Amino acid sequence: MLMIAFLALLGALLHKKPLYLASFLLSVGFIIYRVILLGRPPVATLGESALFVSMILLGLALYVKEAARLFSLLGAFLLVITPLSNDPLQPVLRSPWWLIIHVITIVTSYGLLLGASLLAHLLLLKKSASFKPLERLLSWGTALLIIGTMLGGIWASQSWGRFWDWDPKESWAFISASLYLVGLHAYRFGKIGGFGLALFAITAGASITFTWYGLNTIVTKGLHSYGFAEAPLEAFLGFLLFELLFCSFFLTKKLFAKKE
């Protein structure tokens, strides 16, 4: 994992496509290795999901050239901080079929939406840029989030007898999907432009981060207990503060520019 992170970091520094490709392929290979080692898809814990999100980001670095460096950096960061365990699965998770289609769909959406948030930061910093890649990432990410959440509901109905019960994970999946739907609808119907879409991507990215990371480490209640882990609250609060300041700065700047 550290080797992949090193390659990804090197790719970000030198901005070379072969390095991005190598780190992506190696991360795919590492996941395949974990599948063989564990006998199941490596998506049962927070750490394992971080591995997957990292792979998605490293893949996105090949697709979205403007943000390749950022994607590669975040991918490397996730690989470095990811703790992995070889513990057996809890009984309710021992369904490889659902583990694959629900969790992989969801973590793929997390990767795309976090990538969109990163790209949004970059687009706000650059004055003239196309927002098309952002819209595409958001659209695909939201689609997979909605589909993955529904698949999770089907799994829940087969495991616990109910499709939806406002479990914290379910609630925040709903909240995150809602934020993305608001942004995409407003953009598609011309109520906001690229700038507004970028702000939505960042705000909703914070929501997705809470859904993925915050619930498993800060709230730690609900039926998704198998993902619970210990992690510093301060890091997450710091991230939220940064996002708030970032968005406030650019919103203020835009408002002042309009007045002039």
Next chain:
Amino acid sequence: MFIIDALGGLWFALILILSAAFVAALGTWWPDLYSSFLFKSLLAGFFVNILLAAVRRYPFKKRHVGFLLTHAGLLLIITALFIKATWGVQATLPLDRDKPAHIAYCPEELVLEIKDKKTCRYVKANAPFTLDGLEFYPGALIPHAKVQLQLWHDNSKVTVLGVGSIPFFENIRDVEPLKKGSWQILALDCDRPEGAPNSVIFTKKSIFVTDSQGQLCEHSYALDQAPLFAFDEGFAGYGTSLVLPGGEIFFGPLYLHIEASPDGERALFLQAGTQTIALHEAAPAQPLASYLIKLMPRPVVLPFAVTLKTTWLEGDLPHAIITIDKETIDLSAAQGGVFGDYQLFLSFFDKEQISLVVAHDPSGYKLLYVGIFFVGIGVLILLGVRRC
């Protein structure tokens, strides 16, 4: 037309979505919000908005296919969830070995069972009710630490392990007792998660708490140091407990006696075992009525009886065999069972007793699955639609 445009319009949709998201976020810490009138109204608003947003685009064109499929799917899902919530069953059925049971309980809905010699009725635990012209208003319901517990019996002691560590209060005043057979089981709540122990061992006289290394913690209590509280939710026993004026904790049925004095004033007495506590005295009064009051999760009568036959552990995977109407069903923590239209899942496991989650959806999940399919296809089609 204006109303259809307004209620089916984008702005209404955006306001609804953001409001629902905000309330849902608050619900993470205050789950009661999810069953509040406000939240249900927002969800009803969703239904209206999604329906009218589709209707106002009539006559439909080819480019509306993805949008219509998605919206139709969402309507089906909301309808299916409404049917399940209103007419379906989602309850917990406790089973003791070889004892048939047909009454399940909804742990999220507390009711007061009020029985006299002739009648039995249920009222919501948080709603006022009337008995013989007297109005009763609910006081505080002390929330119980909601953790799943696994219990092992060992003749003289019961060892309780939680899923994750069981936290506890340093101040025993916050301890809430339950009853299970002849043991007092104390469920504990914590405000120091980092100090939480891993197991709580109950004997007939004392409670011992151990840390994750199995070492006894300093917080071991003798059971005669009882805290003060009143009308507490039970856990495994679904019982009612009350602290008597001397500090003793009483478990078991509580009787409410109402007496009428000649001038019509009502006197109220609460009877717990052999002790009687006067809630309101009037002099001199004649007995009018007696009610047995029990706080419990809302009961659900099932159309069949379930009997637990045997349990065993396969590695770390609990299994149980149950029978329903001569049909034998094998359940495990990883695999549920089906009887007719009912789904059964193993939710609690012990050598001599289990709890099952019993689920029944009158629409048979068909509406739900069709809705999900429509949403899935619709969303994928929409991905290819250009910006309007």
